[in-house]
Amino acid sequence: MxxxxxxxxxxxxxxxxxxxxxxxxxxxxxxxxxxxxxxxxxxxxxxxxxxxxxxxxxxxxxxxxxxxxxxxxxxxxxxxxxxxxxxxxxxxxxxxxxxxxxxxxxxxxxxxxxxxxxxxxxxxxxxxxxxxxxxxxxxxxxxxxxxxxxxxxxxxxxxxxxxxxxxxTAAEHDDAVAAVSHVPHLLAAALAAAAGEAGPLALALAAGSFRDGTRVIGSDPAFVSAMVEGNAGPTAAALARVQAQLARPWPELVAAGHAVRAGAPAxxxxxxxxxxxxxxxxxxxxxxxxxxxxxxxxxxxxxx
Amino acid sequence: MxxxxxxxxxxxxxxxxxxxxxxxxxxxxxxxxxxxxxxxxxxxxxxxxxxxxxxxxxxxxxxxxxxxxxxxxxxxxxxxxxxxxxxxxxxxxxxxxxxxxxxxxxxxxxxxxxxxxxxxxxxxxxxxxxxxxxxxxxxxxxxxxxxxxxxxxxxxxxxxxxxxxxxxTAAEHDDAVAAVSHVPHLLAAALAAAAGEAGPLALALAAGSFRDGTRVIGSDPAFVSAMVEGNAGPTAAALARVQAQLARPWPELVAAGHAVRAGAPAxxxxxxxxxxxxxxxxxxxxxxxxxxxxxxxxxxxxxx
Known part of the structure; x- marks a missing residue:
C-alpha cells in the first residue's frame, strides 16, 4: 500500500x-x-x-x-x-x-x-x-x-x-454498523446483565461462549452508550431484526445463523x-x- | 492435582x-x-x-x-x-x-x-x-x-x-448453562442471521464485535440445536431474561452489562x-x- x-x-x-x-x-x-x-x-x-x-x-x-x-x-x-x-x-x-x-x-x-x-x-x-x-x-x-x-x-x-x-452513503454506513457493531454491543450487555441476574453459580460455570459473547461490553460504558445513542434509529431497527430472528423455531434460527457465519465468501x-x-x-x-x-x-x- | x-x-x-x-x-x-x-x-x-x-x-x-x-x-x-x-x-x-x-x-x-x-x-x-x-x-x-x-x-x-x-443440582446446572452457554448460542445465531439480512455491505464492514459475538455459531448446527432443544425450558426462561434486559434504556443496559463483565471477582x-x-x-x-x-x-x- x-x-x-x-x-x-x-x-x-x-x-x-x-x-x-x-x-x-x-x-x-x-x-x-x-x-x-x-x-x-x-x-x-x-x-x-x-x-x-x-x-x-x-x-x-x-x-x-x-x-x-x-x-x-x-x-x-x-x-x-x-x-x-x-x-x-x-x-x-x-x-x-x-x-x-x-x-x-x-x-x-x-x-x-x-x-x-x-x-x-x-x-x-x-x-x-x-x-x-x-x-x-x-x-x-x-x-x-x-x-x-x-x-x-x-x-x-x-x-x-x-x-x-x-x-x-452515510445512511448505508449507519445501517450496516448498527447490524454488525452497535447491536452486538447491546446483545453483549443484555447477555452479561441477564447472567448476572442468574447468579454466582451461572457466572462460575461461564466458559468460552459467554466470554466471547460478552467481550465487547468490557469497553468503556460511556463510549458504548454514546455510540448506540448516536445511531439510535438504525440500531433500533437492527435490534428489531435480531428479535424477529429470536422468534423463529430454534433449529431454523441456528441453521440460518450458522449459514451466515460459516458462509463467508471463500x-x-x-x-x-x-x-x-x-x-x-x-x-x-x-x-x-x-x-x-x-x-x-x-x-x-x-x-x- | x-x-x-x-x-x-x-x-x-x-x-x-x-x-x-x-x-x-x-x-x-x-x-x-x-x-x-x-x-x-x-x-x-x-x-x-x-x-x-x-x-x-x-x-x-x-x-x-x-x-x-x-x-x-x-x-x-x-x-x-x-x-x-x-x-x-x-x-x-x-x-x-x-x-x-x-x-x-x-x-x-x-x-x-x-x-x-x-x-x-x-x-x-x-x-x-x-x-x-x-x-x-x-x-x-x-x-x-x-x-x-x-x-x-x-x-x-x-x-x-x-x-x-x-x-x-441438575436443575440448578441446567438453569445456569442456559444463561451462560445455551442462550449465547441463540444470540450468536440471531446476530449472524440478522446481519445476513442486512446484506453484503454490512458483512464487509463486520469487525471484532461481530466476530466475537457470532463465533460460537460456527459450531455444528445439529449439535447446537440438540443442545438448546435438550434444555428448552431453562433456555426459554433465560432468553426471556435477556429480552427483558434489551427493553431497558440503553445507557442503563450498557452500564448493567459492563458491571457484570468487568465486575468479575478480583x-x-x-x-x-x-x-x-x-x-x-x-x-x-x-x-x-x-x-x-x-x-x-x-x-x-x-x-x-
Whole structure:
C-alpha cells in the first residue's frame, strides 16, 4: 500500500486532529508510508508520543484534515487551528449521518465522512499502533453532493494507512454498523446483565461462549452508550431484526445463523471499477472494497 | 492435582465410553495422572488413537464409568459392555435433568451427573487434548438421593483431570448453562442471521464485535440445536431474561452489562467445607468450587 501510485497529482499533506488510539495510529502509519503529516492534540502527552513516532506537531494543518476526536467534539475540533478554506475535512467517527448533518453546515462539500472498522477496547495515545489499519475495512462516504476528487483524497489516506476502502452513503454506513457493531454491543450487555441476574453459580460455570459473547461490553460504558445513542434509529431497527430472528423455531434460527457465519465468501475476485459515484457505491453494496487507485479506475475486489 | 490424596480408599479404576474429544481427552488426562483407565468406542480409529495415548482398550469397565457419548446415545451406551452392578455411572452431557430422568431409571442412585465446561468447536478423537480440563469448571450433580461416596468418586475423577468441581443440582446446572452457554448460542445465531439480512455491505464492514459475538455459531448446527432443544425450558426462561434486559434504556443496559463483565471477582478465597450435601451445594451457589478433597472436608474457594 505504501507504493500506491498517484499519477495525477502529488499526495496532499495530511493533518490529524486528536492523537489518541485512532488518530495517533493513523499519523504514525502515514509517517511510515512516507506521507507529510502534521498532528495536534490538546493533551501535551499525546503530542509528545506522536512526535516520538516522527509526526510533526503543529496547529497549521492542510490537505486532508482528519478529525480523530470524540463525536461531541467534532463541531469545534478545528476552532483553534489554522486550516485553509480549500482543505478536505474527514473524520473517524463511528456514526456518519449525525456527523454529516453537523459538519456539512460548516464545511459543505469539503467534508467527506470516514470510519475505519478497527480499534480495540484500549484507548488513548498509549494504545497507538501504526499497524492498526492494516487489512481493515474503512468506510469512506460518498453522498450525492460529495466532490469526487475530495473523496479520492480521503480514500488515498485510508489506502496509504494499509486499509481497504468501502464506498457507502452515510445512511448505508449507519445501517450496516448498527447490524454488525452497535447491536452486538447491546446483545453483549443484555447477555452479561441477564447472567448476572442468574447468579454466582451461572457466572462460575461461564466458559468460552459467554466470554466471547460478552467481550465487547468490557469497553468503556460511556463510549458504548454514546455510540448506540448516536445511531439510535438504525440500531433500533437492527435490534428489531435480531428479535424477529429470536422468534423463529430454534433449529431454523441456528441453521440460518450458522449459514451466515460459516458462509463467508471463500475468496475474492479482483475488479476494476470506473471512478464514478454509482459504480463505487455499487461496489460497496456488493460487499466489495477498493484496494488501489489507478488513473481513471480504482482496483478492488468483490466476494467470490 | 495429580498428587490428590485419597486417605480413605484407593482411587477406583475409571472406564470411559466414547473416546471422542471429551472422552478421549479425559482418558488421556487420567492416564497421565497415573489412574487405571479402560476405554471403549464403537469407532476403531478412536480406539486406536486412545491406545496410542496409553489407554487400555476393552469392554470390561469398572469403578467410575464415564458416558462420553452424545445425549441420544446415553440410554444404551453400556448395552454391549460388561459393567459390574456396583459401578458408579457418570456422564459429560451438556444438560443434566433430562439425562438424570433417563439414567436414574436404569442406574438409580449409582448415577451422578457431570458436565465439564470445556470443549471447543472441534470434535472427534483427532481433537483430543489431555490438557483440555486443566483449570476448567466441572459441574458434578448432587441430588437429594445421591450417595455422597459416589459423588466424591466422580468429583475425584474431575479433580484428577485437572478441573475444579462445582457442586449443583441438575436443575440448578441446567438453569445456569442456559444463561451462560445455551442462550449465547441463540444470540450468536440471531446476530449472524440478522446481519445476513442486512446484506453484503454490512458483512464487509463486520469487525471484532461481530466476530466475537457470532463465533460460537460456527459450531455444528445439529449439535447446537440438540443442545438448546435438550434444555428448552431453562433456555426459554433465560432468553426471556435477556429480552427483558434489551427493553431497558440503553445507557442503563450498557452500564448493567459492563458491571457484570468487568465486575468479575478480583481473587478467590480458600475455604474448607464439610463433606455434607447442603454445605457443598451452598459452595456451588455462591460461585465457589472444590479443588481438593481431604478426609472429612473438601478444600475449595469462593469469589472474593
Amino acid at each position: 505504501t507504493a500506491f501510485p498517484v499519477p495525477t497529482m502529488p499526495a496532499p499533506p495530511v493533518g490529524v486532529v486528536g492523537l489518541g488510539q485512532l488518530g495517533g495510529s493513523l499519523a504514525a502509519a502515514l509517517v511510515a508510508a512516507g506521507r507529510d503529516v502534521t498532528g495536534w492534540d490538546v493533551d501535551p502527552d499525546a503530542r509528545a508520543a506522536a512526535a516520538a513516532r516522527g509526526v510533526r506537531i503543529g496547529r497549521e494543518l492542510d490537505g486532508v484534515v482528519v478529525l480523530a476526536v470524540p463525536l461531541p467534539a467534532m463541531g469545534h475540533a478545528l476552532a483553534d487551528l489554522a486550516v485553509p478554506p480549500d482543505a478536505t475535512v474527514t473524520d473517524l467517527g463511528s456514526v456518519k449521518v449525525p456527523v454529516l448533518d453537523q459538519l456539512r453546515v460548516t464545511y459543505g462539500g469539503r467534508y467527506v465522512g470516514g470510519h475505519p472498522m478497527c480499534g480495540t477496547e484500549r484507548s488513548g495515545h498509549a494504545a497507538t499502533d501504526p499497524g492498526l489499519f492494516t487489512g481493515a475495512r474503512w468506510a469512506v462516504c460518498l453522498e450525492p453532493d460529495t466532490e469526487l476528487p475530495r473523496w479520492l483524497r480521503v480514500a488515498e489516506v485510508a489506502l496509504a494507512a494499509g486499509a481497504e476502502v468501502v464506498p457507502a 475468496g475474492r475476485r479482483e475488479v476494476r471499477v470506473p471512478l464514478e459515484r454509482a459504480a463505487l457505491l455499487a461496489l460497496g453494496r456488493a460487499g466489495g472494497a477498493v484496494t488501489r487507485r489507478l488513473a481513471a479506475f480504482v482496483e478492488g475486489h468483490l466476494p467470490d | 495429580t498428587a490428590f490424596p485419597v486417605p480413605t480408599m484407593p482411587a477406583p479404576p475409571v472406564g470411559v465410553v466414547g473416546l471422542g474429544q471429551l472422552g478421549g481427552s479425559l482418558a488421556a488426562a487420567l492416564v497421565a495422572a497415573g489412574r487405571d483407565v479402560t476405554g471403549w468406542d464403537v469407532d476403531p480409529d478412536a480406539r486406536a488413537a486412545a491406545a496410542a495415548r496409553g489407554v487400555r482398550i476393552g469392554r470390561e469397565l469398572d469403578g467410575v464409568v464415564v458416558l462420553a457419548v452424545p445425549l441420544p446415545a446415553m440410554g444404551h451406551a453400556l448395552a454391549d459392555l460388561a459393567v459390574p452392578p456396583d459401578a458408579t455411572v457418570t456422564d459429560l452431557g451438556s444438560v443434566k435433568v433430562p439425562v438424570l430422568d433417563q439414567l436414574r431409571v436404569t442406574y438409580g442412585g449409582r448415577y451422578v451427573g457431570g458436565h465439564p465446561m470445556c470443549g471447543t468447536e472441534r470434535s472427534g478423537h483427532a481433537a483430543t487434548d489431555p490438557g483440555l480440563f486443566t483449570g476448567a469448571r466441572w459441574a458434578v450433580c448432587l441430588e437429594p438421593d445421591t450417595e455422597l461416596p459416589r459423588w466424591l468418586r466422580v468429583a475425584e475423577v474431575a479433580l484428577a483431570a485437572g478441573a475444579e468441581v462445582v457442586p449443583a 481473587g478467590r478465597r480458600e475455604v474448607r467445607v464439610p463433606l455434607e450435601r447442603a454445605a457443598l451445594l451452598a459452595l456451588g451457589r455462591a460461585g465457589g468450587a472444590v479443588t481438593r478433597r481431604l478426609a472429612a472436608f473438601v478444600e475449595g474457594h469462593l469469589p472474593d
